Amino acid sequence: MRIKFISLLFLSAASLGAASLSEAYTMALENNSELKQSLYEAQAASERTSSATAYLLPSISLDANYVMEKYRRRGATNRTDESYLKYGINLNQSLLRVPAWYERSLAKVREESSNLQYQNTKQELAKKVAQAYFAYAYDKQSLSVAKSYEQASKARYERMQKSLDMGLANKMDTLESKVRLDEASLEVARAKRRIELSRLSLARLVGQEIDVANFSELDVDFFRRESLDKFENVEANFDYKQAKLGREYYEKDYSKRVSEYLPSVDFSIGYFNHNYRDDRYFPDELNKVEGMVKFTLPLYSGGGTKARVEEGRLMRLASAEKEADARREIAIKQRQAMSDYLGYISEYDIAKSSLEHSLVYEHSIERGYEEGLKNLVDLLDAKARVFKTQNDALAAAHKLILSYIELYSDIGEISEDVMARLSGALR
Incomplete structure (x- = not known):
């Protein structure tokens, strides 16, 4: 079994x-x-x-900027040109953030x-x-199960149809077997x-x-x-x-x-050259080292x-x-x-x-x-x-x-x- x-x-x-x-x-x-x-x-x-x-981590950058600065000194007849080109390398590091x-x-x-x-x-x-x-x-x-049931129902219906033709079965039983076959076929379709x-x-x-x-x-x-x-x-x-x-x-x-x-602390240091346009009054500054430590404490930010x-x-x-x-x-x-x-x-x-x-x-x-x-x-x-x-x-x-x-x-x-x-x- x-x-x-x-x-x-x-x-x-x-x-x-x-x-x-x-x-x-x-x-x-x-x-x-x-x-x-x-x-x-x-x-x-x-x-x-x-x-x-x-x-x-530290960041290193190559910086270059041109600053134009022209003005007239009090009592002078000519304008002073203090414009310069600044270029060099700079390192920045956050110490406290x-x-x-x-x-x-x-x-x-x-x-x-x-x-x-x-x-x-x-x-x-x-x-x-x-x-x-x-x-x-x-x-x-x-x-597979539905097809097996459909085949069995079909075989039963065909037997009943032959028996009906030979007068060995009644029409009600034949119709009943046909209904069961239709139900089985519907299940196969589903x-x-x-x-x-x-x-x-x-x-x-x-x-x-x-x-x-x-x-x-x-x-x-x-x-x-x-x-x-x-x-x-x-x-x-x-x-x-x-x-x-x-x-x-x-x-x-x-x-x-x-x-x-909390406050923040930042540090930067750079190695620069300053090339002035007017060398008569402002000689170039070469191999200049610039450093800075910046401290910032927030006091008010509008809430x-x-x-x-x-x-x-x-x-x-x-x-x-x-x-x-x-x-x-x-x-x-x-x-x-x-x-x-x-x-x-x-x-x-x-x-x-x-x-x-x-x-x-x-x-x-x-x-x-x-x-x-x-x-x-x-x-x-x-x-x-x-x-x-x-x-x-x-x-x-x-x-x-x-x-x-x-x-x-x-x-x-x-x-x-x-x-x-x-x-x-x-x-």
Whole structure:
């Protein structure tokens, strides 16, 4: 009975040229534009961090400027020309600019957030590919089951039509078998539509149309053996990580705004030549060294700094609330996902048992019909029940697989190894 159940649940095939789940994911990594966009954004964030770091380091420049300065001295008849050309090399260094240090820290947080977003994009892609892959496989199996039911209904109708022509069956039973055939044909048409949509959805993700492997058996013990303790981990969830980084960002941003009240100190030194136009009164100044230390203490900015500090304080409070809310929501979501997972295992067991019983029932009705103890409606109802329980078993298996993927998605650990192990449970 188990062999018959398995063959009805997943109609096995050689699946020549079919891509594995890992292969489909590899193709998606190479073709997905959203992932490439996320990678470029992460690389750009790294460059912004380098830019913020460079602001803290010395800068060296080659300077040249022409200063025109002409005037008439009191009592003089001729205008004095003090214009000159100044050129040389200059070094500038910030000695104390606390906001700049905080800006670098903020850039580091933004870079970490972009890298995290890139990793999450990969996780979301893996999740979407896995869901689309198994949706396609599920729809293929559903179509096979629907075609099998349609063929059985067609054979039954043709037998009834011949019996009617020979006067061995009544017209009502023949019409009943025709109605069941039409229902089966309608289900095949619907299954074909679903499989076309799922095929295109998978192709959109991987960049080309591919076939997927068929599975002959679902190892439910594989799912039972999975330890659920690791899935109750809020810290590993992407949304929580982002909320945590958000709080860290606004903590640093608030400190940066407060530091705008502090003084700044800048240092510069240069090596210059001054070439004057009027060498009679102003001899050239060559190899001149100029240095400066600049101290700046903000005293009043029209209330702008105060407003910015208050804004930063409020944003810091908001980010703390957001992190706390994310922790609560994700903890509930993870527990719900584990509960669903266990429920789908039970649902699959029930569906499998129901299918086995419906097959026994169908066999009994067939014998009763052959012996004249059951009518045609009873037989058709029994076959329809088998078809329904076949679909229920397929749907239960599909939901269990998706639930397994969702568990790993919630802790950000969908990997090729997880995909390979999952595929190994579906032989």
